[in-house]
Structure formats: C-alpha cells, structure tokens
Amino acid sequence: xxxxxxAADASRELVDAQNRNTVGRLAELKRTRNNRRIERLxxxxxxxxxxxGTGWLSSQGRESSGPVxxxxxxxxxxxxxxxxxxxxxVTSDGELAFVPQDAAxxxxxxxxxxxGELVYQNKDHQIAAIDVGTGATRAxxxxxSGFCDIALAPDGQRLASxxxxxxxxxxxxxxxxxxxxxxxxxxxxxxxxxxxxxxGDSLAFIGAEGLYTIGxxxxxxxxxxxxxxxYHVSGxxxxxxxxxxxxxxxxTAPFVDSVGQTAQxxxxxxTIGxxxxxxxxxxxxxxxxxxxxAPPTLTWSPEGDLIAATSVVSNRNGSNARVxxxxxxxxxxxxxxxxxxxxxxxxxxxxxxxPT
Amino acid sequence: VxxxxxxxxxxxxGRPGQPGSDGFDEFYLGELPRLVALARGLCASEIAEDVAxxxxxxxxxxxxxxxxxxxxxxxxxxxxANLATSQFRRRLIELRAxxxxxxxxxxxPELSEPTGDFWAAxxxxxxxxxxxxxxxxxxxxxxADIAVTLGCSEGTVKQHLSRARTALAAALGVTPGVDS
Numbered sequence: 001x002x003x004x005x006x007a008a009d010a011s012r013e014l015v016d017a018q019n020r021n022t023v024g025r026l027a028e029l030k031r032t033r034n035n036r037r038i039e040r041l042x043x044x045x046x047x048x049x050x051x052x053g054t055g056w057l058s059s060q061g062r063e064s065s066g067p068v069x070x071x072x073x074x075x076x077x078x079x080x081x082x083x084x085x086x087x088x089x090v091t092s093d094g095e096l097a098f099v100p101q102d103a104a105x106x107x108x109x110x111x112x113x114x115x116g117e118l119v120y121q122n123k124d125h126q127i128a129a130i131d132v133g134t135g136a137t138r139a140x141x142x143x144x145s146g147f148c149d150i151a152l153a154p155d156g157q158r159l160a161s162x163x164x165x166x167x168x169x170x171x172x173x174x175x176x177x178x179x180x181x182x183x184x185x186x187x188x189x190x191x192x193x194x195x196x197x198x199x200g201d202s203l204a205f206i207g208a209e210g211l212y213t214i215g216x217x218x219x220x221x222x223x224x225x226x227x228x229x230x231y232h233v234s235g236x237x238x239x240x241x242x243x244x245x246x247x248x249x250x251x252t253a254p255f256v257d258s259v260g261q262t263a264q265x266x267x268x269x270x271t272i273g274x275x276x277x278x279x280x281x282x283x284x285x286x287x288x289x290x291x292x293x294a295p296p297t298l299t300w301s302p303e304g305d306l307i308a309a310t311s312v313v314s315n316r317n318g319s320n321a322r323v324x325x326x327x328x329x330x331x332x333x334x335x336x337x338x339x340x341x342x343x344x345x346x347x348x349x350x351x352x353x354x355p356t
Numbered sequence: 357v358x359x360x361x362x363x364x365x366x367x368x369x370g371r372p373g374q375p376g377s378d379g380f381d382e383f384y385l386g387e388l389p390r391l392v393a394l395a396r397g398l399c400a401s402e403i404a405e406d407v408a409x410x411x412x413x414x415x416x417x418x419x420x421x422x423x424x425x426x427x428x429x430x431x432x433x434x435x436x437a438n439l440a441t442s443q444f445r446r447r448l449i450e451l452r453a454x455x456x457x458x459x460x461x462x463x464x465p466e467l468s469e470p471t472g473d474f475w476a477a478x479x480x481x482x483x484x485x486x487x488x489x490x491x492x493x494x495x496x497x498x499x500a501d502i503a504v505t506l507g508c509s510e511g512t513v514k515q516h517l518s519r520a521r522t523a524l525a526a527a528l529g530v531t532p533g534v535d536s
Contacts, residue, residue, distance in 0.1 A: 002533040003525045010474035011493040015393045017465040022388045025405075026381060029413055 034208070102128070102137075108237065109350035110152040115302075118350065121148045127159060132352070141179050144172040149237075151194045151203070160194040160203055171203060171214070184218040195238040195247070197274070204238050204247050211238070211249055211272065224276045227251060236297040237348060242304040246271050250296055250309075251281070267296045269309050269329060282307070282333035286324055288314035294323065294347045301328075302353040306336055310349065380419045384412055387429055390494055391436050397475045397490040398440035401467075411436035430505045433491065437505070441483040477527040481520050484508075488516040489524070 107121040117129040119140065127140040127150055143150065144161045151160045156176075163172030163183060170185040171194050184191075189207040191214075196203055202220070204213050210227035214220060224247075239248045251268045266287035272279040285296045298309040311324035325338040326349070388408060395411075396404035415422045415432045422428050467475070478486050478493075484506065491497045491505060499517075503510045525532035 002531045003521055003528070004533045006470065006474055006528065006530055007489075007493045007524075010471040011393070011397075013467060013471045014397055014475065015390055015494065017467055018389050018392045018396075020389070022385050025388060025409065026384050029384070029409055029416060032409075033413060033416055 104148075107348065108148065108150050109348045110150075111350050111352045112152065112156045113154050113353060115353035118352075119150070119152050121150065140176050141174060144174055144181065147192070149193050151196055153196045154198055154200045158196075158200075160196060162190070162192050162194070171205065173216070182218075184214055184216075186212070186214060186221055189221075193237050195240055197240050198242055198244040204240065206238065206249070211247065213274070222276075224274075225272050225279055236295050237299065239298055239300040239307070240274070241271075241300050242302055245274055247274060248282075248298055248300055248307050250285075250298060252295070267312065269298060269307060269333070271307075271331075282331075283309075283327075283329055283335075285309055285327070286312035286314065288312045297347065297349050299349040299351050301351050306330060308349050308351055379423055380416055383423070383428060384416075387432060388412065391432065393494050394433060394490055395436055395440045397478055397494060398437060398486055399479065404440075407440050408436055411439055427501075427504070430501060433495070434505045434507070437487040437491065441487060474524075474528060477524050478520075480527070481523055485516045485520040485523070488513055489520040492517060 102122040102124070104121045104123050104125075110119045111117070111132075112119065112129070116131060118132055119127065119129045121143060122128050125143045125148065127143060127148070128137050129140055130137045140159070144159070145163055147162050149162050152158075153160065159174045159176060161172050161174070163170050165183045165185070168185050168187060169190045170183050171191050173182045173184060174180070175182075184203075186205075186207070189209070189212060191205040191207055191212065194203045194205040196216075200216060202213055202215050204211060204224065206212070207223075209223055211223075211225040213222050213224050236250050240246070241248070248269060248271045251270045253266050253268070267285040269282040269285060270279060271282060294310075296310045296312060298307055300307050306328045308326055308328050310326050313322055313324035327338050328336045330336050391411065392405055392408040395407040399407055411432050414435055415428070422431055425431055466472075478489055480486075481489065487506060488502055491502045495501075497505070499510050499513050502513045502517075506513065521532045
C-alpha cells in the first residue's frame with residue numbers, strides 16, 4: 001500500500017461518512033445567525049446599562065457643577081451639548097459647560113422644542129428637565145425601565161423608552177403630566193433607543209435586524225432598513241431630520257480577520273429616507289477596540305443642515321482608543337467644522353434649537 | 357487549475373451587492389459535505405460539524421462580500437481549515453458544541469480503523485502541512501488552488517506537501533509515493 005492509495009481511500013470514506021441532512025443544517029445555521037444578532041444587541045445594551053449604573057468608564061473630565069450654560073448664543077451658533085461620564089457638556093466653542101449636578105453619568109439628553117429646557121436622567125433614575133435660562137429643575141417621573149433610553153416627543157408631553165410587558169418587547173410611552181403609560185408592542189423585536197418623528201406620529205428604533213419604525217398608536221411596525229452583515233446598527237441614539245424625511249443612525253462593522261473573528265469595530269454615520277429609501281453612508285468615524293469607550297453618537301441639527309457626531313480615535317491596530325472630536329457633518333458627509341476635542345467619553349448629544 | 361492570481365480569486369467583483377443571501381443556500385448545500393470532511397480531517401470528529409458550520413456562518417454573515425468572490429468556495433475552505441487548526445478558536449467551538457450536547461443530532465458514522473489512523477496522523481502534522489494535505493486529499497485540489505486557499509506560494513505548498521507525505525508515510529508504515 002502506498003500513501004496515495006491510502007489517502008484516497010481515507011478521503012473517500014471521510015466524505016461518505018457525513019450526516020446528509022444539509023437542509024436541516026442550513027436551517028440551523030440561519031437560526032444561529034439570528035440568535036447571535038439578538039444576543040449581540042442585547043449584550044450591547046446590557047453593557048450600557050452596567051456602564052450607566054456603575055460609572056464603570058473612567059472619567060477624564062471635570063466634576064459637574066452649576067447649571068447648564070450657555071443658555072443661548074448669537075444666531076448661527078451651534079448649541080451642541082454632550083453628556084459624558086462626569087455629566088459634562090461640551091459646547092461648540094470648545095468650552096465645557098455642565099449638566100446639573102444630579103445628572104446621571106450617561107444620561108440621554110434632549111432639548112424641548114423651544115430649546116428652553118434640557119431633559120435628562122438624574123442619578124436617582126428619575127427623568128428631569130432643567131430650565132437652561134434659570135437653572136431651575138422639575139421632575140418628570142421615574143425612568144420606565146432599567147434601561148432609561150428616554151426620548152422626548154416634540155410636543156414635550158410624552159416620553160418613549162424601551163419596555164417589556166408580559167414578556168412581550170416593545171416601547172413604553174409615558175404621558176408626563178399624568179404619569180400614564182401605554183405600551184406599543186413590537187413582537188419578537190426588542191426595541192431600543194426610540195426617536196420620535198418631528199410630527200410626533202411615529203417612532204424609529206433599533207432592533208436586532210436593523211432600523212424599525214412604528215406608529216405612535218402602535219400600528220405599522222416596519223423593518224425600515226435591514227442592516228446587512230457585517231454591518232450592525234450601533235446601540236446609540238437615532239435622530240430624525242427636522243423635516244421628518246430622513247433618519248440618521250450609526251452603523252458599525254467589525255473588522256474581521258482571516259477566519260472571521262472580530263478584531264475591532266468601525267463606526268459609520270448613515271442616513272436613510274423615512275420611507276426606507278436611499279440609505280447612504282455619510283462618513284466613517286473611526287475604529288477601535290472599543291472597550292471602555294462610549295460608542296459614537298449623533299444628533300441632527302434643528303435646522304436640518306448638519307449632523308453632529310462624535311468620533312473615536314485609536315492607533316492603527318485599534319488600541320489606545322479614546323473619544324475623538326465631535327464633528328458637524330454636511331449632508332454629503334463632509335466636515336463643516338469640529339466642535340472641540342473633549343477627552344472624556346461622550347454618551348449623548350443634543351442640539352439646542354434656536355431661541356424662539 | 358485556477359488561472360487567477362490569489363488576489364483576483366478571493367477578490368470581489370467591484371462593490372458588494374445588495375443585502376440578501378442570493379445564492380447562499382445553493383452554495384451551502386453543495387459545499388457543506390466536503391467542508392465537514394475537511395474539518396473532520398483536521399480536528400476532532402466531535403466538533404467537526406460545528407467547525408464547518410461556523411465557517412459557513414461567517415460566510416453567511418459576510419455573503420455580500422464572499423458571494424461576490426470569484427471562488428467563494430476557496431474562501432470558506434480557508435476559513436474552515438484555519439478554524440479547525442487554531443487552538444484558541446477551536447476551543448471556543450468546543451465550548452459551544454459542549455453546551456448543546458444535550459440536544460445533539462445524530463453523531464457522524466464511525467470511521468474504519470485505517471481511515472481513522474490516517475487522519476489522526478494528518479492531525480499530528482504541523483498545521484500548515486496538515487491543511488495542505490487535507491485540501492489535497494479531500495478535494496483533490498490542484499497546487500495552485502491550495503496556494504490560493506492558504507494564501508501562500510505554490511512553492512510553499514509543494515514544500516508542505518512533500519514534508520507531509522514523508523511524515524505520513526513514516527507514521528503509517530507505507531511508501532510515500534510521489535505527489536502527481
């Protein structure tokens with residue numbers, strides 16, 4: 001017996017000795033892929049909950065103190081604020097201002113439609129609003145769930161957040177004045193980071209398969225944009241354009257080595273029409289081994305001409321990551337300007353509407 | 357024999373196509389049986405199906421890119437061969453496979469003793485030699501395709517195969533013959 005004959009026999013037997021239920025294995029593969037996508041999104045959110053609850057990330061900014069400032073600036077000034085681990089606010093002139101002392105480390109931020117108040121989450125897991133002119137605060141009620149991804153409706157009367165009722169995932173809508181809660185079921189889809197449309201009639205949110213929309217009355221659940229592998233939707237806030245015609249979101253893609261193992265993560269600002277058409281990648285915002293770094297986030301300007309987005313900076317191999325400049329992007333993805341190079345992690349951005 | 361360079365063979369046709377899995381099902385059904393055999397030749401039979409499935413899962417996740425390659429089967433064979441011989445990644449797959457043993461599908465049929473001995477000897481080879489030998493024997497793959505699959509030169513493949521043949525012949529007590 002020579003080696004070739006032995007190898008031929010051994011190879012033939014090896015190939016013949018396989019289970020032949022390849023159709024069943026194909027179905028199993030697709031189930032596994034979906035399960036892993038869901039696990040991944042849930043894991044991202046869980047990490048954010050841990051971060052928010054424990055302040056695990058190191059704070060590189062200053063201690064928070066004092067009221068929000070500036071309340072208003074001259075016309076044309078970009079009133080961008082960002083919440084970091086120390087509750088700091090970075091303004092477009094590069095100065096640091098601060099959200100209230102009681103702001104949670106990783107609060108979501110939202111201005112009211114008139115720009116007069118900034119809504120945030122405080123350290124007692126309560127939602128509050130601060131008058132940006134006087135510094136007076138008022139309570140809006142408790143966070144509806146452990147993961148307080150609140151979104152303020154344009155009418156200033158309702159808050160949307162991730163929710164679950166009787167084991168069914170969905171969105172919780174809280175009427176601020178009465179505390180009354182309604183539930184929008186999103187069967188089979190965990191709904192995170194809701195964002196109201198400017199007319200308040202619908203919401204966009206992030207789910208395992210991508211970007212979804214649903215009517216504010218709970219009807220019309222739709223997978224607006226399925227993010228195809230290797231891309232994912234980042235677990236960060238969405239933002240509607242002020243005219244309601246487009247949605248901006250953050251896509252992520254793992255850098256994959258030769259055997260498909262994730263090495264580091266890249267972030268890309270994307271927009272898509274509110275009707276699901278014309279998805280566009282605007283700009284890559286960097287890549288990193290993003291442990292200990294809040295993922296980039298974004299918000300549309302009140303005038304709709306710019307998108308503010310944070311970035312990440314790292315070495316070529318993805319190490320030594322930190323938060324990079326906050327960029328103001330034009331619709332074509334070009335940079336209109338950068339607004340400071342805040343050294344702390346930035347978890348949320350808000351853009352103050354011009355004074356009325 | 358592939359007439360394409362390695363870069364051309366594993367490169368995509370321009371930009372990846374639209375989202376979807378067009379053609380993946382057919383690719384999967386045609387490629388899986390020998391892919392499992394490749395994995396089984398290179399690692400323990402208990403996890404071979406999972407290794408092959410994991411390689412296919414990566415291909416499925418990246419099908420826009422992989423599906424537009426001129427030879428997607430070479431890409432998935434490379435991924436499978438690397439997974440099967442990487443200690444760390446194989447360990448992860450072992451853990452996953454162990455976790456679902458309770459609902460385990462029917463185990464693969466046992467191999468005869470000579471066949472089992474042969475593949476055990478292959479697995480004892482250095483990783484690159486084992487990969488080259490398995491691709492050669494299971495797929496009857498030309499040297500050029502093995503080079504593309506493993507991402508090395510044809511000369512390196514010939515060297516790996518020559519050393520593998522010598523080592524296998526000695527381990528199994530047969531004449532080495534000459535690779536044709």
